[in-house]
Amino acid sequence: MTSEWAPDSRVVSLGRPPRTPDAPLNTPIVPASSFHAEGPLEYSREGSPTVAALEELLGDLEGGTAVAFSSGMAAVNAALDAVPAGGVVLAPSHSYTGTARRLRELDSVGRITLRTFAADSAESLANGCVGASLVWIETPTNPMMEVTDIRRAVAAAHASGAFVLVDNTFSTPMRQRPLTLGADIALHSVTKFIGGHSDLLMGGLVARDPDLAEFLRTRRVLLGAAPGALEAYLAVRGARTLALRLDRSEETARTIAARLVQHPAVERTLYPGLPSDPGYALMARQATGFGSVLSIVVRGGAEAADRVCLKVRLWTYATSLGGVESLIERRRRWPAESKDVPEGLLRLSVGIENPEDLWRDLDQALRSQ
Ligand SMILES: *Cc1c(COP(=O)(O)O)cnc(C)c1O
Numbered sequence: 001m002t003s004e005w006a007p008d009s010r011v012v013s014l015g016r017p018p019r020t021p022d023a024p025l026n027t028p029i030v031p032a033s034s035f036h037a038e039g040p041l042e043y044s045r046e047g048s049p050t051v052a053a054l055e056e057l058l059g060d061l062e063g064g065t066a067v068a069f070s071s072g073m074a075a076v077n078a079a080l081d082a083v084p085a086g087g088v089v090l091a092p093s094h095s096y097t098g099t100a101r102r103l104r105e106l107d108s109v110g111r112i113t114l115r116t117f118a119a120d121s122a123e124s125l126a127n128g129c130v131g132a133s134l135v136w137i138e139t140p141t142n143p144m145m146e147v148t149d150i151r152r153a154v155a156a157a158h159a160s161g162a163f164v165l166v167d168n169t170f171s172t173p174m175r176q177r178p179l180t181l182g183a184d185i186a187l188h189s190v191t192k193f194i195g196g197h198s199d200l201l202m203g204g205l206v207a208r209d210p211d212l213a214e215f216l217r218t219r220r221v222l223l224g225a226a227p228g229a230l231e232a233y234l235a236v237r238g239a240r241t242l243a244l245r246l247d248r249s250e251e252t253a254r255t256i257a258a259r260l261v262q263h264p265a266v267e268r269t270l271y272p273g274l275p276s277d278p279g280y281a282l283m284a285r286q287a288t289g290f291g292s293v294l295s296i297v298v299r300g301g302a303e304a305a306d307r308v309c310l311k312v313r314l315w316t317y318a319t320s321l322g323g324v325e326s327l328i329e330r331r332r333r334w335p336a337e338s339k340d341v342p343e344g345l346l347r348l349s350v351g352i353e354n355p356e357d358l359w360r361d362l363d364q365a366l367r368s369q
Pocket of ligand 1: 071072073074096098099138167169170188189191192201202
């Protein structure tokens with residue numbers, strides 16, 4: 001079952017057992033570290049039936065071969081193993097904190113050479129590509145919501161002999177498919193939208209080239225970063241409703257973003273789905289939607305922003321994103337967050353609750369300063 005069906009059908013249909021009499025509709029949770037010898041399965045760091053169901057689903061949606069990992073960060077590290085010793089990694093000047101921290105660490109011990117570019121500048125990216133081994137893209141960036149031109153990045157990177165990885169966590173393959181735009185690897189924190197219920201940690205890499213996918217699978221074996229069967233089961237179960245959840249949360253995010261632009265307590269609203277946003281036209285060209293994460297800069301800095309987090313009642317003050325429940329947090333409360341991120345920035349992950357309830361709750365929290 002492949003491209004005959006639309007993505008919102010495939011996300012429901014793939015990763016299931018063959019349709020034979022009495023077979024279960026869902027891939028069972030197979031809690032085994034080891035399997036009887038002489039078959040394709042031997043040991044579950046290399047692969048297991050429940051994990052394979054998620055890989056089939058994710059690979060199909062992104063248009064490549066997927067390898068699942070125990071977390072998004074495990075996937076980040078596995079992908080970085082493809083960089084030769086001392087090789088240049090070109091990455092955004094600010095991005096997901098875990099990735100940015102790991103890149104700085106690897107640079108400081110001489111494992112890689114880190115070079116950065118401004119995520120919203122095609123020139124900055126093209127200049128940085130020269131001599132690079134890997135071009136790392138996150139679009140939109142977490143949490144500044146800048147949009148990078150994937151096609152242009154791929155052209156510049158491939159001309160320099162570099163491979164391109166796109167962290168596609170914010171958009172999901174329902175909205176953006178980096179491999180079809182020429183990227184070599186798409187990365188997911190499956191923890192976020194694909195899992196969708198804030199109840200698991202998992203990651204995934206999808207490679208266009210099967211040999212590269214095999215290399216990444218070997219990284220999982222040697223780094224010991226295999227996901228558990230229960231997590232894989234929950235991720236597949238969560239993914240079944242990805243299309244529906246995203247349609248709903250994205251629509252609400254757009255409504256809320258448009259209102260936040262007018263809000264007296266808000267200095268800036270960062271959401272590429274606003275026609276006034278600098279990333280709007282580009283994202284409209286390379287994605288089919290803008291997702292449901294947005295950031296706002298609250299007037300009054302860190303203290304005012306912290307008070308908003310303590311005043312919300314329907315929204316939840318917690319980190320992470322992409323779940324059914326709406327989350328809000330001040331990113332700079334994390335010491336590792338980039339100093340480029342304003343102190344008063346709140347990242348909002350819009351969930352699937354009633355849109356007007358979400359608005360009323362956010363509005364009262366912003367006003368009770
Ligand atoms: C959360 C996140 C990661 C890391 O994933 P974990 O599952 O938390 O290890 C990587 N990239 C982005 C964009 C993220 O939001």
